[in-house]
Amino acid sequence: MIVRPLTGEDLERALPALARLRIEVFATFPYLYAGTEEYEQKYLRTFAKARDAFIFAAEEEGEIIGCATGSAIDDHHGEFAAPLRDAGFDLASTFYFGESVLKSGYRGRGLGHAFFDARETHAQERGYARACFCAVDRPADHPQRPADYSPLDSFWQKRGYRKLLGLVTEFAWPTMPGGPDFTHPMNYWLREF
DSSP states (O other): OEEEEOOHHHHHHHHHHHHHHHHHHHTSTTTOOOOOHHHHHHHHHHHHTSTTOEEEEEEETTEEEEEEEEEEHHHHOHHHHHHHHHTTOOGGGEEEEEEEEEOGGGTTSSHHHHHHHHHHHHHHHTTOSEEEEEEEOOOTTOTTOOTTOOOSHHHHHHTTOEEEEEEEEEEEEESSTTOOEEEEEEEEEEEEO
16 A cells, blocks of 8 residues: 655546545545536646645555645635634644545545545644635434445544534535536544644
8 A cells, every 4th residue: 555645647647546536435425426528627627726725645556546735725625614614713734624525435444534634634733723624414303314434523633633522614516417506514633733
């Protein structure tokens, strides 16, 4: 297993695999996302240009099986930045974790911790005072919730993140291929360094 940051030509070569990975992982509960490779590659290219952007990948035998991203929140994430700013957080000192995705067969091996460690180190080395991310909020009785679904709240709490109660944003994405975008509520999680 190799874990490493992706930049420049390495990132460009990895874009199709990263796009497919994001679509595969986010198609499952709780995100239920029906994305396209074209959109995902464009998103990742734009993300990579944000201030202090960080894209970290896990590979096994040449296949990307997981990735995590992060960047300055005030440079790229307007829809996520505004509620934090309105709640009194200093955006210039806040690092945003875009996503952490991992194929299901590789979970439980410590890669989630490696993804958080790498992004936290990256943020702290650049002088950020805190990190935050958003997670989709689905009700416990959601009709597509698998019987064995286990939310990641306890994992995030053990890493020192706290849910910012009452602070919610919305983000839109399709839940069916070719379907319209629907807005989904997203909760904020934050850790002060």
